[in-house]
Amino acid sequence: MLSINNLHASIDGKEILRGINLEVKAGEMHAIMGPNASGKSTLAQLLAGRELYDVTAGSVRYLGHDLLSMSPEQRACEGMFLAFQYPVEIPGISNALFLKTALNAIRKYHLQPELDAMDFLSMVRERMQRVGMDDAMLLRAVNEGFSGGEKKRNEILQLSVLQPRLAILDETDSGLDIDALKLIANGINDMRDPARAIILVTHYQRLLDYVVPDFVHVLSQGRIIKSGGADLAKNLEQHGYGWVNADEIDSE
Ligand code: ADP
Ligand code: MG
Ligand code: MG
Numbered sequence: 001m002l003s004i005n006n007l008h009a010s011i012d013g014k015e016i017l018r019g020i021n022l023e024v025k026a027g028e029m030h031a032i033m034g035p036n037a038s039g040k041s042t043l044a045q046l047l048a049g050r051e052l053y054d055v056t057a058g059s060v061r062y063l064g065h066d067l068l069s070m071s072p073e074q075r076a077c078e079g080m081f082l083a084f085q086y087p088v089e090i091p092g093i094s095n096a097l098f099l100k101t102a103l104n105a106i107r108k109y110h111l112q113p114e115l116d117a118m119d120f121l122s123m124v125r126e127r128m129q130r131v132g133m134d135d136a137m138l139l140r141a142v143n144e145g146f147s148g149g150e151k152k153r154n155e156i157l158q159l160s161v162l163q164p165r166l167a168i169l170d171e172t173d174s175g176l177d178i179d180a181l182k183l184i185a186n187g188i189n190d191m192r193d194p195a196r197a198i199i200l201v202t203h204y205q206r207l208l209d210y211v212v213p214d215f216v217h218v219l220s221q222g223r224i225i226k227s228g229g230a231d232l233a234k235n236l237e238q239h240g241y242g243w244v245n246a247d248e249i250d251s252e
Contacts, residue, residue, distance in 0.1 A: 172202075
């Protein structure tokens with residue numbers, strides 16, 4: 001589904017990603033962990049098409065396309081979804097309108113008819129119930145005045161409405177209390193599907209108590225310095241990121 005090859009990227013001449021290699025297949029869940037400022041959000045945003053970065057080397061294939069030559073809209077229509085570390089507020093646009101517009105844009109791209117208002121509403125209400133969101137949230141402007149936990153729930157709602165092929169979640173767990181964390185974890189687990197891949201970007205192991213990834217990668221200074229199974233996250237929690245660095249030096 002996604003194949004990243006020797007990806008190098010810079011901002012203002014400063015190299016942030018320094019040779020990323022990653023293969024993600026349908027049905028898999030990958031966690032990308034790593035210390036602050038290691039480049040996790042940069043990688044996530046570059047994949048989604050944010051035009052802030054200069055790719056200086058390497059390539060990315062997504063569903064057989066050259067991802068880097070696709071517009072952000074095309075990426076979204078081809079099923080890529082990025083949940084931001086800091087969800088954006090969109091004053092004046094209701095949650096309902098936002099979701100309906102996004103969903104119908106994707107349907108149109110795939111030559112499917114628009115969902116009518118009633119079908120859309122009943123589908124959205126059912127999904128809202130699952131994430132514990134009140135109906136009233138549909139009429140509120142997207143994320144405006146939402147608490148941290150409400151923004152995260154809203155991201156999970158967006159996911160469950162848009163049903164992406166590749167979901168990239170950047171620090172979806174940050175700032176959540178334990179109940180919200182479990183709810184978000186349930187939402188993510190619900191999204192698991194043989195046809196879908198999920199990339200979870202997270203600094204902490206906490207979320208991974210409830211969501212068990214197939215693969216864990218440690219990003220440090222713009223490179224994946226270690227990959228493993230779910231156990232790797234446990235070891236990181238016990239020993240910290242310094243443990244990987246030390247381990248790396250030992251093995252060199
Ligand atoms: P992480 O998500 O792993 O904490 P980021 O990808 O946010 O790391 O940041 C990686 C590095 O890139 C940091 O040193 C950060 O300061 C730098 N960086 C990120 N965005 C910008 C930007 N817009 N301009 C300049 N530097 C940036
Ligand atoms: Mg950070
Ligand atoms: Mg980040």
